Amino acid sequence: MESDISLHLPSGSAAPSGSLRAKEALGSDDFAQAVLAGLTRRPRSIPCRFFYDARGSELFEEITKLEEYYPTRVETALLEAHRAEIATLVGAGRILVEFGSGSSRKTSLLLGAFDEVPAYIPIDIAAESLKEAAEWLSGQHDGLTILPLIADFTTTRALPLVARSKRRLGFFSGSTIGNLSHAEAKAFLANAARLLGAGSAFLLGVDLKKPVSILIAAYNDGRGITAAFNLNLLGRINRELGGNFDLARFAHDAVYNETHGRIELYLKSLAEQTVRVLGRAFSFAAGERIHTENSHKYTVAEFQTLARASGWTPAKAWTDPDQLFSLHLLRL
Ligand code: AVI
Numbered sequence: 635m636e637s638d639i640s641l642h643l644p645s646g647s648a649a650p651s652g653s654l655r656a657k658e659a660l661g662s663d664d665f666a667q668a669v670l671a672g673l674t675r676r677p678r679s680i681p682c683r684f685f686y687d688a689r690g691s692e693l694f695e696e697i698t699k700l701e702e703y704y705p706t707r708v709e710t711a712l713l714e715a716h717r718a719e720i721a722t723l724v725g726a727g728r729i730l731v732e733f734g735s736g737s738s739r740k741t742s743l744l745l746g747a748f749d750e751v752p753a754y755i756p757i758d759i760a761a762e763s764l765k766e767a768a769e770w771l772s773g774q775h776d777g778l779t780i781l782p783l784i785a786d787f788t789t790t791r792a793l794p795l796v797a798r799s800k801r802r803l804g805f806f807s808g809s810t811i812g813n814l815s816h817a818e819a820k821a822f823l824a825n826a827a828r829l830l831g832a833g834s835a836f837l838l839g840v841d842l843k844k845p846v847s848i849l850i851a852a853y854n855d856g857r858g859i860t861a862a863f864n865l866n867l868l869g870r871i872n873r874e875l876g877g878n879f880d881l882a883r884f885a886h887d888a889v890y891n892e893t894h895g896r897i898e899l900y901l902k903s904l905a906e907q908t909v910r911v912l913g914r915a916f917s918f919a920a921g922e923r924i925h926t927e928n929s930h931k932y933t934v935a936e937f938q939t940l941a942r943a944s945g946w947t948p949a950k951a952w953t954d955p956d957q958l959f960s961l962h963l964l965r966l
Contacts, residue, residue, distance in 0.1 A: 661753065666912060668874055674925070675914045680867060682813055682899075682927035687870050693863040700859060702851040705809055705827045708959040709839045713740055716952045716961065717747035723949060723963060724748075728803040731830060732756040733765040737807045742774050744805060744919040752800050753779040757787040764959070786821050788814070790829055802834045809841035809959070812896070812930040816940065818929070822946030827966055836946060836964040842957055843931040846890045853888035853897050853929070861886035864899050864926055877911040887923065895936075899927040934960055 644797065665684055672680040686694065686893055696823050698706035715719075725844075726749045732741055735756040754771065758764040772780055781794050793802075793943055853860055864886040866965045871877035887900040897947060903918035932940070938948040946964035953960045 662874060663775055669875060669911060670914065673911065677923070677925060677953055679925035680930065683868065685863060685867055685927070687866070687874075690863060690866045690870065693859060694868060696859045697863060698857070699850075700855050700857070701859075703914045704848070704852060704958050705841055707837075708954050708956075709807060709809075709961065710740055710743070712839075712952055712954060714958065717743055720837060720961075720963060721747040721749075724803050724837075727752060727800060728835070729797050729800045729803050730754045731793065731797070731802050733806040733826065734758055734808075734810055735760070735764045735782070737846060738767045738770050738774075739841075740807050741767075742771060743807065745771070745775050745778065751778065753781055753797060755781045755783055755793060757783045757785050757790055759784065759786050761818070766871045776906070788818070789825060793829060795834070798831075802830045802832045804836040805838075806835065806836070809838040811838060812841050812932070813928065814930075815928070817963065820940060820944050822939060827945045830966065832966060834966045836951070836962075836966070837962070838962045839936075840937050840960045840962055841929070841931050842953065842960050843895055843933050843936075844958060848958070849890050849897055850888060850933070851901065854886070858886075860888070860899075864901060867926055868901065871911055875912050877909065879909050880907075885909055890900075890911045894928070895928040895929075895931050897931070898925065899929075900925055908921050925936045932960075934962075937962060 657960045661861065668681055668684060678832060697703050704910060722965065728748070728751065730741075730745065730748075730751050730753075732755070735758040741754075741756075745754065755769060756764055761784050768780045772778060774776040783790065783794065806826075811822065814822055827834075830836065834902045864930055865881050865884060868877070868879035868881055868884060872879055883904050884901045885904055887902045889898050889900070890896070891898050902923045903920060906918065906920045908915050908917045934951045934953065938951070941964050946966060949965045951960050951962045
């Protein structure tokens with residue numbers, strides 16, 4: 635049987651192609667505003683969601699294969715080891731709703747553990763990666779109904795009508811929840827509870843607190859891929875916003891903030907310099923930094939407390955023997 639893939643937009647949207655163009659236009663405007671505001675404020679900061687242009691997504695893919703970057707490898711191993719138990723706990727006949735679409739291999743593992751999945755709904759703002767992931771998965775799972783939803787998964791209000799007839803399992807992998815502040819993570823979990831509805835389950839991958847040396851190595855790898863990923867943000871500003879950043883005059887910096895329990899990424903100016911973006915001048919002192927990402931780490935108990943505060947009941951958590959990463963099953 636052919637797999638069924640049809641693209642869904644949130645209700646109220648125009649036809650797909652027109653809406654996509656509108657979204658792209660909106661997207662670059664959003665980027666311009668965030669960069670101008672971020673370079674003006676002190677301390678300077680640009681949201682990490684802007685890392686993922688085509689080059690940034692390629693570099694992130696490379697990061698996930700690095701020896702030092704354990705999250706992808708360990709999370710995949712946890713899914714392999716426990717997916718049968720997860721499927722038993724969750725039960726058959728659930729619609730799978732994935733927040734973000736960048737984890738096809740892990741999704742495929744999970745799908746393979748269930749006897750029957752009436753539909754798979756990946757939610758992502760990036761139409762192109764949504765389409766690629768859906769195509770790859772349809773090749774792996776014959777007959778699977780895939781209903782990609784182009785939307786911001788932190789604020790999505792409604793699922794396609796067809797998804798409302800069955801109970802749902804949410805999936806949010808890769809510890810992407812760690813890139814949100816605690817307040818944002820709580821709001822995301824509460825929104826996911828509303829979206830998935832009563833009787834649903836939610837499986838999340840969450841990076842654990844651990845010795846700082848392991849964390850620093852994961853975000854400052856020996857081959858410099860994470861540095862290139864971070865610096866690509868300046869490259870993107872040059873390409874899309876007429877910037878003239880000299881990437882050789884900025885350095886990648888990764889530090890662990892004990893107080894907030896998070897890795898912080900920065901781009902540090904190596905000299906006193908003035909850079910132009912969209913016709914505006916921004917002066918940097920030597921050593922001045924632009925904050926580009928937070929990646930929060932949680933103990934199992936800390937994450938379960940956050941989940942409870944957002945209306946979820948923790949059902950079970952799995953960790954690897956080295957205590958690097960956790961998988962959480964929540965219920966509503
Ligand atoms: C996507 N996210 C979970 C990654 C992380 O580990 O916070 C992004 C990343 N940044 C640098 N390396 C990986």
